[in-house]
Amino acid sequence: MGCDGRVSELLRRNLQPTLTYWSVFFSFGLCIAFLGPTLLDLRCQTHSSLPQISWVFFSQQLCLLLGSALGGVFKRTSFISSWALVLC
Structure with missing residues (x-):
């Protein structure tokens, strides 16, 4: 399996999160x-x-x-990052 096969397999496995992130950033x-x-x-x-x-x-x-910076810093703690984005 070449590099193209690994990329397509990775995309196929992560299609739902990829489309979700794309639609969120597109609408935003x-x-x-x-x-x-x-x-x-x-x-x-x-x-x-x-x-x-x-x-x-x-x-x-x-x-x-x-908000994006604070959310990125506190991404490990979902509660703090969610509130950082909500407050800003």
């Missing part, structure tokens, strides 16, 4: 991507300035970064 990316084009509309609806509304997106991304 779509949720974040649609916010960018709506920035100006959201600014008009909330009667905010552009710098004010930009802080909303900055804080969202910062909390995402912190």
Whole structure:
């Protein structure tokens, strides 16, 4: 069995987790991507300035970064990592 056979066997054994991770990251990316084009509309609806509304997106991304980092650090303890991601 060559290298291609091992890779396909590994994918076949882990198909469900692979598809789950792919769908989670794909849907998460779509949720974040649609916010960018709506920035100006959201600014008009909330009667905010552009710098004010930009802080909303900055804080969202910062909390995402912190939550992911804390979840990665505490990945061995599922309870702590789950709460780190929920709080951020």
